Amino acid sequence: MDYGRRVAIVGAGKTAFGAFADQDLRSLAVAAGRKALANARMEPGAIEAFYLGNFAGPEFTAQNHLAPWISTSLGMAGIPSTRFEAACASSGAAFSQAFMGVASGIYDAVLVVGVEKMTCQPTARVTEILAGAGDGDTEVRVGSTFPSLFAMIARRHMHDFGTTREHLASVAVKNHENGALNPDAQMRKVITLEQAMNARPIAEPLNLYDCSLISDGAAAVVLCAADRARDFSDKPVQVKGVSQASDFVALDRKKDITTFPALRTAAQKAYEMAGVTAKDIEFAELHDCFTIAEIVAMEDLGFVERGRGGFFSLEGGTRREGAMPINASGGLKSKGHPVGATGVGQLCDIIQQLRCEAGDRQLKRHSLGLAQNLGGSGATCVVTILGRD
Amino acid sequence: MRTGAVYTETVVHLAPTKFAADVPYQVAIVDLDDGERLTARIAGERVAIGDPVIETESHEAIPFFQKS
Numbered sequence: 001m002d003y004g005r006r007v008a009i010v011g012a013g014k015t016a017f018g019a020f021a022d023q024d025l026r027s028l029a030v031a032a033g034r035k036a037l038a039n040a041r042m043e044p045g046a047i048e049a050f051y052l053g054n055f056a057g058p059e060f061t062a063q064n065h066l067a068p069w070i071s072t073s074l075g076m077a078g079i080p081s082t083r084f085e086a087a088c089a090s091s092g093a094a095f096s097q098a099f100m101g102v103a104s105g106i107y108d109a110v111l112v113v114g115v116e117k118m119t120c121q122p123t124a125r126v127t128e129i130l131a132g133a134g135d136g137d138t139e140v141r142v143g144s145t146f147p148s149l150f151a152m153i154a155r156r157h158m159h160d161f162g163t164t165r166e167h168l169a170s171v172a173v174k175n176h177e178n179g180a181l182n183p184d185a186q187m188r189k190v191i192t193l194e195q196a197m198n199a200r201p202i203a204e205p206l207n208l209y210d211c212s213l214i215s216d217g218a219a220a221v222v223l224c225a226a227d228r229a230r231d232f233s234d235k236p237v238q239v240k241g242v243s244q245a246s247d248f249v250a251l252d253r254k255k256d257i258t259t260f261p262a263l264r265t266a267a268q269k270a271y272e273m274a275g276v277t278a279k280d281i282e283f284a285e286l287h288d289c290f291t292i293a294e295i296v297a298m299e300d301l302g303f304v305e306r307g308r309g310g311f312f313s314l315e316g317g318t319r320r321e322g323a324m325p326i327n328a329s330g331g332l333k334s335k336g337h338p339v340g341a342t343g344v345g346q347l348c349d350i351i352q353q354l355r356c357e358a359g360d361r362q363l364k365r366h367s368l369g370l371a372q373n374l375g376g377s378g379a380t381c382v383v384t385i386l387g388r389d
Numbered sequence: 390m391r392t393g394a395v396y397t398e399t400v401v402h403l404a405p406t407k408f409a410a411d412v413p414y415q416v417a418i419v420d421l422d423d424g425e426r427l428t429a430r431i432a433g434e435r436v437a438i439g440d441p442v443i444e445t446e447s448h449e450a451i452p453f454f455q456k457s
Binding site: 123124125127128131138139141142143144145147148151152153155156159200201202203204205206250251252253257 | 396397398399400401402403404405406407408409411413414416417418426427428429430438450451452
C-alpha cells in the first residue's frame with residue numbers, strides 16, 4: 001500500500017497542564033503553537049494549514065469557530081483552519097488529518113494544536129459536558145457518567161480475567177511515580193498502593209485515584225515533508241505509522257466491553273504502515289483516562305496477552321525500568337487530561353523521549369515509541385508510531 | 390415486563406447536576422432475554438454480574454430493573 005510522502009515532526013511544544021485561572025482557551029493554544037513553531041525554527045507564514053483538536057470549547061467557554069480564532073492569533077490569517085472533534089481523541093484525529101495533508105503532497109508544512117480549557121466550570125458541569133461523549137439516547141439519559149462507563153468495563157474485566165483492585169491501583173501508583181518527576185505535570189505527587197486502593201469511590205470499583213484529572217492545557221506539533229525536515233530541526237522525528245478507527249459510541253452496543261475493537265484496528269494498521277510489530281515498540285504513552293483503560297490498551301496493542309494487563313502492571317512490567325515502559329510522562333492520571341490537548345500532548349512526550357530530552361524520566365531504550373489516544377468509551381481511537389530519524 | 394441478566398454494573402457516587410440528588414445509584418448493562426442489551430438503572434437491592442433482573446416501572450423514560 002502507498003502511504004504517500006514520508007512525514008516528519010520538526011517542532012513540538014506544550015504548556016504545563018493544570019488549573020490556570022489566568023489563561024483562557026486561546027492563550028493556551030497560542031502559547032503551545034508558538035512553542036512548537038520556535039522549536040521548528042519556523043515563522044508562522046511558513047505554515048500552510050492549521051488543524052485544531054478540541055473536544056468541547058463551546059460548552060466549556062461559550063466560544064465557537066475556534067480554529068480561525070486561534071490561527072489568526074498565531075499570525076496565520078488566510079490558511080485553511082479547521083477544528084476536529086472526536087471526544088478525548090480530538091487532537092489525535094486532528095494529527096491524523098494533518099499527516100494526510102502533508103503525506104498527500106498538498107501541504108509541505110502544517111501546524112496541529114490540541115487544547116482544552118476545563119477548570120472554568122464546576123465539577124458537576126464538567127461531568128455533564130464529558131458525558132456528552134457518550135450516547136445521549138441510551139446511556140447518558142439513565143445517569144451514566146464517563147467514570148461509570150469505565151467502571152462497568154473494569155467490573156467485567158475483573159469478572160472475566162481475575163483483574164483485581166490492586167491491579168488497578170498499581171497503574172495509578174506507577175503513573176504518579178512518573179508524574180512526580182515531570183515538571184509540566186499537574187499532580188506531582190507520589191502515592192502508595194494503600195492510598196490508591198482506599199480513596200473515595202467515584203463509580204465502583206473505580207475511586208478517585210483511578211480517574212484522570214480535570215485540566216487546562218495545550219500541545220502542538222509542526223509536521224513537514226520528511227525530505228525538508230533537516231531545514232527546520234536537528235532532531236526531526238519520523239511519523240512511522242498513524243491510523244484512526246471507530247466503533248459504537250454506546251458501550252451497550254458492543255458485544256464484549258473488555259476490549260476496544262477500534263484500538264485493535266488502528267494498532268494493526270499503524271503497525272503495518274510502520275513495518276513493525278508490538279514487540280518492536282520500546283515504550284508507549286497510553287490513554288489512561290481511567291486505570292482500567294491503560295490495562296485494556298496494553299492488551300489490545302499486543303504488549304501482553306488478553307487479560308494479563310493488570311498482572312503485568314502489578315509485577316512492575318510497565319514501570320520506567322520494566323519490559324514495556326508505559327506513560328513515563330505520568331500519563332493522563334498524573335500529568336493531567338485537558339481532553340482536546342491529550343493526543344498531541346502524548347506525541348510531545350514521545351518526542352521528548354526520542355530526542356533524549358526527558359530528564360529524570362529518560363528511558364534507556366528510546367528509538368521507537370507508540371502513542372494511543374482514545375475517544376469516549378472506545379468509539380474513536382488513534383494510534384501513532386514515532387521513531388528517530 | 391422485560392427480564393434479563395446483569396452483564397456488568399457500577400454504583401455511581403459522582404453524578405451530573407441532573408442526577409446529583411440520586412447518588413449513590415446503581416447503573417447496569419442488562420442482557421435481555423430477547424437478545425438485546427440495555428443500559429438501565431437498578432432499583433432496590435444491589436445486583437452483581439449474572440444476577441437475574443426484571444423491569445420495574447420507568448421514571449421519566451428511564452428504564453429501571455430490580456433483582457428477580
